[in-house]
Amino acid sequence: MADMAAPALEVSQVTMDFGGLRAVERVDLVVRPRETVALIGPNGAGKTTLFNCITGIYSPTQGRIQLTAADGRVMALKGLKPNQVTECGIARTFQNIRLFQNMTVLENVMIGRHCRLRSGIFSAILRTSAMRREEAQVVKESYRLLQRFGLARHVNEFAKNLPYGAQRRLEIARAMATEPSVLLLDEPAAGMNAQETQELVTMINQLKASEGLAILLIEHDMRLVMQLSDRIYVMDYGKLIARGTPQEISRDPAVIKAYLGEEEQ
Ligand SMILES: Nc1ncnc2c1ncn2[C@@H]1O[C@H](COP(=O)(O)OP(=O)(O)OP(=O)(O)O)[C@@H](O)[C@H]1O
Ligand SMILES: [Mg+2]
Known part of the structure; x- marks a missing residue:
């Protein structure tokens, strides 16, 4: 089962500061081979910043990021440049194409x-x-x-x-x-119409069948998140506030509060 597999990607206690702003605070997250995991949260929660830490665009202020290749090799990613991270087996797309x-x-x-x-x-x-x-x-x-x-x-x-x-x-x-052994998608459905989003869902479902691929996906489209994710992590103000199955997350009081708070602004 997916639960038994060693994580392909393991983020441990990652913190990212920009001057006085703590954009990511002590985040722990794992994605296993063949899993699709969503990272959700209100605007400015720190989701893209975490992707930038994983992919070498930023070097996190604290914490550890580790990739385990299909052959069992373990690689520490912190401090590597983006192209080196790609060579290790992490690929990504960007929020803006x-x-x-x-x-x-x-x-x-x-x-x-x-x-x-x-x-x-x-x-x-x-x-x-x-x-x-x-x-x-x-x-x-x-x-x-x-x-x-x-x-x-x-x-x-x-x-x-x-x-x-x-x-x-x-x-x-x-x-x-x-x-890649790990694919990071930053809001792949952003700006898409309903038909394009449905084509995207079909495509990601095909990717899930790829040999051992682990997918971590940032997305605001909750229908897509619920359709595709095995597990979900929720961030707010830089911190993880919840993790669980789509069912667990959709009735988590802290998550509902974070999203309602966003709507009130
Ligand atoms: N290079 C940077 N310098 C300073 N502050 C930054 C930088 N990058 C991000 N931030 C700040 O870090 C916080 C988290 O931003 P981030 O882009 O990670 O949020 P997000 O969860 O991806 O939001 P969205 O859903 O709107 O894309 C925000 O307050 C943002 O302004
Ligand atoms: Mg973002």
């Missing part, structure tokens, strides 16, 4: 693939002859990934010309191209 807007859909995914190659992105740009064969392989794999995400027909379009929902899907495809 961050694609290479003037590159094609295929190129956006290929960039993701390159982190798994010995030659790296610079060889790809320089196009040394020895790299061409590897490049052909990357194109093939990237195309296969785009097919999986329903983006194959857009393969040669510029990212900026895709419909909004497709851009969000492309961001996830690019993240998956790095072959």
